Amino acid sequence: MQDQAASVAATGPGTELLDSAVTHVLRETGASTAMLYLKPEDDVLQLAVLAGVPGQLAAPWVRVPLTAPIPVSDAVRLRCLIWLGSQEELARRYPRPALILPYQFALAAAPIRAGGSDLGGLVLLWPGSHSTELSSGERASMVGACHGIGMLLQQAEGSGFRIMPGPQPRVVFPPAPPPPDPAEAAEAVRFVERLPGGSCALALDGSVTYISPAALDLLGTTAGEVLGTLPWVSLPWLNDPSVEDHYRAAVIGRQQTSFTVERPHDRWLAFHLFPDATGISVRIQPTSRPASIDAPPPQLLPASDVPGRTTALYHLMHLAATLTEAVGTQDVIGLAADQLMPAFRVHTLIVMMSVEGRLRIDGRRGSHPHLMDRFDGEPLTSATPAAHVLTTGVPDFYPTFRDLERAYPSMGLREAVSACAFLPLVVSGHAVGSLVLAYDRPHDFEAEERALLTSIAGLLAQALDRARLYDTKERLAHSLQAHLLPQTLPSIAGLDVAARYLPSTRGMGIGGDFYDLIRLDDSTAAAAIGDVQGHNENAAALMGQVRTAVHASAGAPPDEVLARTNRLLTDLDPDLFTSCLYIHLDLTGHTALMATAGHPPPLLRQPDGQTEVLDLPPGLLLGIDPASRYPTKSVPLPPGSALALFTDGLVEAPGVAFDDATAELAAHFALALEQDMESVADALVRYAKQATPGTDDIALLLLNALPPTR
Secondary structure, three states, X not given: OHHHHHHHHHOOOOHHHHHHHHHHHHHHHOOOEEEEEEEEEOOEEEEEEEEOOOHHHHHHHOEEEOOOOOHHHHHHHHOOOEEEOOHHHHHHHOHHHHHHOOOOEEEEEEEEEEOOEEEEEEEEEEEOOOOOOOOHHHHHHHHXXXXXXXXXXXXXXXXXXXXXXXXXXXXXXXXOOOXXXXXXXXXXXXXXXXXXXXXXXXXXOOOEEEEOHHHHHHHOOOHHHHEOOOHHHHOXXXXXXXXXXXXXXXXHHOOOEEEEEEEOOOEEEEEEEEEOOOOEEEEEEEEOOOOOOOOOOOOOOOOOOOOOHHXXXXXXXXXXXHHOOOOOHHHHHHHHHHHHHHHHOOOEEEEXXXXXXXXXXXXXXXXXOOOOHHHOOOEOOOOOHHHHHHHHOOOEXXXXXXXXXXXXXXXXXXXXXXXXXXXXXXXXXXXEEEEEEEEOOOOOOOHHHHHHHHHHHHHHHHHHHHHHHHHHHHHHHHXXXXXXXXOOOOOOOOEEEEEEEEOOOOOOOOOEEEEEEEEOOOOEEEEEEEEEOOOOHHHHHHHHHHHHHHHHHEOEOHHHHHHHHHHHHHHHOOOOOEEEEEEEEEOOOOEEEEEEEOOOOOEEEOOOOOEEEOOOOOOOOEOOOOOOOOOOEEEEOOOOOEEEEEOHHHOOOOOOOHHHHHHHHHHHHHHOOOOOHHHHHHHHHHHHXXXXXXXXXXXXXXXXXXXXXX
């Protein structure tokens, strides 16, 4: 079959070692489909092994960002099993995959881990007839399979042989049944031919593997014309979106489905599909015109090797849904490449934009990423196809290298290109760039495929236009944020310090979290951290005012610093609340005097590694009551001890109590006893990025009281 050949060609190193594990978990759980993902990079999951569905149905999910709002990414990132017992639950929790896969099935996704590392994820699908609950046996089998696969991956890497996914997933097929003896085969054929109507068999990829004489008569064709083909390709009157959609529903949902189609001229046929793990049995029977016909039959289309209309709509819908989640330019290019390249067998994708009258490469992906480097910076008047489609707005398609060489003799791409397409990226009627698609073999661009690729380029252009605006705002926001926060921390004898700030992934990428360290004299210093409500320019502006007020009052007792700042904020009446923690450090007396205005308490790690969340007397948020008082607490700070001041974005996680998350952060702080503060800050931020969804700002300030030097 086509998928088998593709699987052999695209296999990643060692992925065949995972075949038996995938087959075993399908058998143990009764699932119909398995998708095993590996984690070749920190922020990406790639489909390594696929079983139960053909490769083309999994094309949009071959490579997915770890942050993508889909079940397997969440399962790996949150390190938990995710169960979706119905299409309704899938639509509620994950609208993007539900839009692309509107079929009845149940789904479970679980992480694959070993030795404390995230190695990948496993997705299982059950037919729509499955209970809405995952049984304890199914859960145990899936968790056990993930554990076993994780141990296998860890052992392989420990032996110097890391199992890596190939560019396309390895497709595992069910074992073929033993062939019948000739007498049994002849009797089976006679049995089929005695049935009323016609019969045929489809492989999981939709290609016809058997067709009875009665079916050939009903379809008005010959065996040579349909065997080995997709019926909606070889029979133009079946090239209707509903036909391919019923095929998808049968393969993915593993449930019987039926539909009625008109064969020219006014001859109606009923198709009944009966799927299982090996393929689809189809019964074809003559029938009468349906009771209500609201629209005329679709116009006949010529047979074509390009994707059918349902496949085209499938890819367009998936790309459109995916691009709505992209924010920056590189996000857009990366997501588009992840969708387009496996779906259309593209080997190199390059995006070139118009910048000040010249071509500039904005992004690239594939086997020849530097394909167009020699044209980077070329003027738009240059004799290159990328410049030509940008200035004219008309796409160019070159089915062979000879076609490209004939049009542009000086291109010099013989080593890398066998066919290519240059598509204009058009926004509001104006071309702003070019999309370059290169293939490693000659490729016939038929009319339907040209229209589809042009539509996809239009979607990409709109997304890039939004992304470039976002990038501009993001640069301005980061510049503003950088100027409001300390450029450097002061060097203070006896104190090792480190600070980190991560902007929110929601809104403008600018917010109200702040920190400060102020040298008062040779033996005293002040530290502050706070959080202004909001993620916009107003929050950032108020944050700057609060930091200035704290800085101006530094040196006074902590209760007085907070009281003065509070009176200033109530006079300003900004309609935004602010939390703040202020600490006066006496490095000679080894004490820390602190007060809080509704801010999370700091962590204190003793020299022996024992770590606690300090219990501070509460204080009201700043900007509410001008008469608020802020009681203080003195804490011993012996040499070798350390304080961690943080904002709530470091510990807030969905479904996790704040106190539990803070205790988990304290445990990570305790484990980093022997590290310098810069390394500790990096470790805590890495932990936070894994444990939290990244929708809030994060500020972190670490203070380590150094032992005296001898």
